[in-house]
Amino acid sequence: MDAIILQILNGLDKGSAYALIALGLTLIFGTLGVVNFAHGALFMIGAFCAVTMNRLLTLSHEVLDPTKKDFLGNPLKVKTPYISEWFGPETGAALIDWAVPLSILLTIPVMIGIGFVMERGLIKHFYKRPHADQILVTFGLAIVLQEIIKYFYGANPIPTPAPDAFRGSFDFGVLLGFDANTIIYPYWRLVYFGFAAMIIGAVFAFLQFTTFGMVVRAGMADRETVGLLGINIDRRFTIMFGIAAAVAGLAGAMYAPINSPNYHMGMDFLVLSFVVVVVGGMGSLPGAVAAGFMLGVLESFASMNEIKSLIPGIDQIIIYLVAIIILLTRPRGLMGRKGVMEE
Amino acid sequence: MFGLDRKDASLLIVVAALTLLAPFILNPFPEGSSLAQFNAGYPDLMQRFVIFGIFAIGFNILFGLTGYLSFGHAAFLGVGSYSAVWMFKLLSMNVIPAIILAVIVSGLFAVVIGYVSLRRSGIYFSILTLAFAQMSFALAYSVLTPITNGETGLQITLNDPRILGVSQTAQGGIPVTNIFGLEMRSTYQLDVGPWLFQFNAGYYLCAAIMLVAFYVAIRIFRSPFGLTLRAVKSNQQRLNYTGMNAKPYTLAAFVISGMYAGLAGGLMASMDPLAGAERMQWTASGEVVLMTILGGAGTLIGPILGAGFIKYFENIFSKINDNVLHGWFSFLPDGLENFIVGILHPFIGKGWHLTLGILFMLVVIFLPGGLVEGGQRIARWMKRGKASKSSQNTNPAE
Numbered sequence: 218m219d220a221i222i223l224q225i226l227n228g229l230d231k232g233s234a235y236a237l238i239a240l241g242l243t244l245i246f247g248t249l250g251v252v253n254f255a256h257g258a259l260f261m262i263g264a265f266c267a268v269t270m271n272r273l274l275t276l277s278h279e280v281l282d283p284t285k286k287d288f289l290g291n292p293l294k295v296k297t298p299y300i301s302e303w304f305g306p307e308t309g310a311a312l313i314d315w316a317v318p319l320s321i322l323l324t325i326p327v328m329i330g331i332g333f334v335m336e337r338g339l340i341k342h343f344y345k346r347p348h349a350d351q352i353l354v355t356f357g358l359a360i361v362l363q364e365i366i367k368y369f370y371g372a373n374p375i376p377t378p379a380p381d382a383f384r385g386s387f388d389f390g391v392l393l394g395f396d397a398n399t400i401i402y403p404y405w406r407l408v409y410f411g412f413a414a415m416i417i418g419a420v421f422a423f424l425q426f427t428t429f430g431m432v433v434r435a436g437m438a439d440r441e442t443v444g445l446l447g448i449n450i451d452r453r454f455t456i457m458f459g460i461a462a463a464v465a466g467l468a469g470a471m472y473a474p475i476n477s478p479n480y481h482m483g484m485d486f487l488v489l490s491f492v493v494v495v496v497g498g499m500g501s502l503p504g505a506v507a508a509g510f511m512l513g514v515l516e517s518f519a520s521m522n523e524i525k526s527l528i529p530g531i532d533q534i535i536i537y538l539v540a541i542i543i544l545l546t547r548p549r550g551l552m553g554r555k556g557v558m559e560e
Numbered sequence: 561m562f563g564l565d566r567k568d569a570s571l572l573i574v575v576a577a578l579t580l581l582a583p584f585i586l587n588p589f590p591e592g593s594s595l596a597q598f599n600a601g602y603p604d605l606m607q608r609f610v611i612f613g614i615f616a617i618g619f620n621i622l623f624g625l626t627g628y629l630s631f632g633h634a635a636f637l638g639v640g641s642y643s644a645v646w647m648f649k650l651l652s653m654n655v656i657p658a659i660i661l662a663v664i665v666s667g668l669f670a671v672v673i674g675y676v677s678l679r680r681s682g683i684y685f686s687i688l689t690l691a692f693a694q695m696s697f698a699l700a701y702s703v704l705t706p707i708t709n710g711e712t713g714l715q716i717t718l719n720d721p722r723i724l725g726v727s728q729t730a731q732g733g734i735p736v737t738n739i740f741g742l743e744m745r746s747t748y749q750l751d752v753g754p755w756l757f758q759f760n761a762g763y764y765l766c767a768a769i770m771l772v773a774f775y776v777a778i779r780i781f782r783s784p785f786g787l788t789l790r791a792v793k794s795n796q797q798r799l800n801y802t803g804m805n806a807k808p809y810t811l812a813a814f815v816i817s818g819m820y821a822g823l824a825g826g827l828m829a830s831m832d833p834l835a836g837a838e839r840m841q842w843t844a845s846g847e848v849v850l851m852t853i854l855g856g857a858g859t860l861i862g863p864i865l866g867a868g869f870i871k872y873f874e875n876i877f878s879k880i881n882d883n884v885l886h887g888w889f890s891f892l893p894d895g896l897e898n899f900i901v902g903i904l905h906p907f908i909g910k911g912w913h914l915t916l917g918i919l920f921m922l923v924v925i926f927l928p929g930g931l932v933e934g935g936q937r938i939a940r941w942m943k944r945g946k947a948s949k950s951s952q953n954t955n956p957a958e
Contacts, residue, residue, distance in 0.1 A: 349629045354924045360917030368906050530703030537691040
């Protein structure tokens with residue numbers, strides 16, 4: 218029992234990342250009808266927003282401290298981050314410590330901006346072209362974004378720690394009445410799951426309970442009619458693209474402490490997220506979220522030693538296997554709607 | 561000739577001449593000159609040109625004709641490589657059985673994957689093939705280690721049995737790949753003045769096989785079978801209404817292109833007898849897509865052009881560094897020189913992928929027909945320029 222709960226918990230954080238990326242992909246697909254292969258790159262850029270925030274906060278100027286000497290007798294250079302100078306050393310240290318959560322403030326505007334530029338500058342011209350062309354051009358864009366990040370940040374993973382308060386792990390088992398040390402779970406992963414749940418809830422609430430969301434949903438159902446009613450649906454879809462980019466970026470920024478950002482992390486997630494979208498059903502938002510969590514949990518179950526010894530290698534291929542089975546038995550995916558991307 | 565019409569025959573002859581004379585054509589700059597780094601006439605690179613040419617020709621039979629975009633073709637390349645290396649380990653270092661086995665095994669693989677994947681079309685097909693390829697990649701890395709040797713990659717060693725050959729040479733070294741005694745790595749060097757031309761046995765084997773593969777591709781393009789495949793691309797529904805089942809045709813195309821990929825993989829292992837799982841990764845599948853699109857999908861010559869283009873610039877661009885750039889722009893005033901080098905710096909050397917990505921995007925956006933369409937546009941433009949000067953003939957309205 219405790220092993221099962223542990224695996225479910227383990228699956229949740231990866232599942233959250235899958236669900237968030239898949240949600241963004243589905244938003245773009247449902248509104249604009251574009252298959253966005255660059256979405257993984259957006260996730261990656263989000264993670265690098267966290268890195269950037271960390272670097273911005275630790276920007277410091279060097280002073281030669283005449284009182285201290287290094288072993289050669291030269292005055293020692295002392296680095297003080299600007300931020301501690303402005304707000305005092307304690308607040309400064311705390312701000313630096315909380316760099317990753319603070320990077321949300323940077324990620325949202327940056328990602329929305331990137332989303333707008335991408336949609337207006339590139340994707341707009343591809344609505345009428347075949348899906349293969351859309352895949353190809355966004356694939357090219359993904360390569361370009363990836364290489365730009367590599368140029369500025371290098372090829373090595375950059376460790377980005379979580380705030381001190383969330384480092385380490387806590388004993389989840391005790392809460393549920395198991396023995397101590399049976400279910401140990403890192404705090405940050407729990408935070409990530411909560412954060413993902415919040416974002417998903419926010420996106421759904423936005424679509425469900427605001428006028429803007431209502432118009433967007435109407436546009437997803439029948440774009441032309443909404444346009445005929447005198448609503449500028451293109452502008453709203455552009456905004457939705459920005460939101461989808463922001464969702465992917467936030468997923469990436471908060472994922473940075475779990476997996477040190479490197480320039481090709483987006484590609485690794487992208488393939489899996491596509492599988493998630495297809496399993497959930499093209500164009501279905503709840504399907505994407507459900508499939509994301511489901512596949513994340515399944516993946517962690519498959520990596521249990523008991524199951525691995527039963528079917529060796531299953532942990533590597535479980536997601537693809539499930540995707541193949543679902544695509545062949547339920548062609549529209551778990552919650553796919555009729556008439557969306559049938560062929 | 562060979563059952564081809566005149567246009568195709570001349571295309572085949574041009575391609576044959578180009579590949580057979582490649583050691584001359586790709587080596588236009590004398591040894592030791594400052595432009596010598598643009599020479600591509602060394603065996604390793606030329607082999608890659610033709611091998612990836614074969615890979616792209618095969619991919620084009622599927623994507624160019626039927627429009628099914630497979631994102632998992634590298635899996636067949638990897639399978640081909642593995643089976644070829646196993647042949648070297650178990651049978652002999654002769655490349656012929658290795659290549660034959662590579663084609664057969666990858667063909668069988670393609671039958672299985674194609675049968676399942678082709679039940680869906682469009683983006684679902686792309687994702688299914690991607691899923692299969694990633695699955696093969698993950699398995700090759702982990703569970704199948706006894707067959708694939710995992711991360712290290714499959715290599716030939718001194719204590720392989722090699723029933724028909726020798727486990728080790730008289731000198732106690734690992735034997736090299738050969739075709740009936742002619743070693744793949746043997747190279748005849750021809751010195752003409754300052755030029756050095758290299759004629760490599762392995763390259764000519766690959767080139768000959770590529771010409772055969774190209775000929776077969778032309779025949780497929782011009783056959784009723786090829787016509788059916790084009791019908792699948794333009795309107796599958798209508799094809800079904802005429803009472804034709806498209807499935808066997810697409811499956812055949814898939815298997816043929818899988819066998820081409822296996823052939824390329826087998827050749828790759830024949831030139832350098834090792835095989836690694838990274839050849840199956842989906843970025844490798846993406847590369848062949850890039851080649852085909854860049855050259856021109858659905859055209860005969862496009863994929864070869866694309867493969868050559870990408871491989872050439874990958875090698876050359878990654879060799880250019882800041883010093884070389886400074887050399888080129890040294891005629892400019894210092895400030896301007898540094899400025900230009902600074903601008904170009906991200907695009908060269910390790911940044912070659914950035915250039916490739918931008919180039920690829922530009923091609924997809926502005927030139928959906930690839931380099932071939934670009935060439936046709938230029939040719940048409942030149943012709944129009946000439947025609948308006950010389951003749952006053954008006955074309956009848958169509």
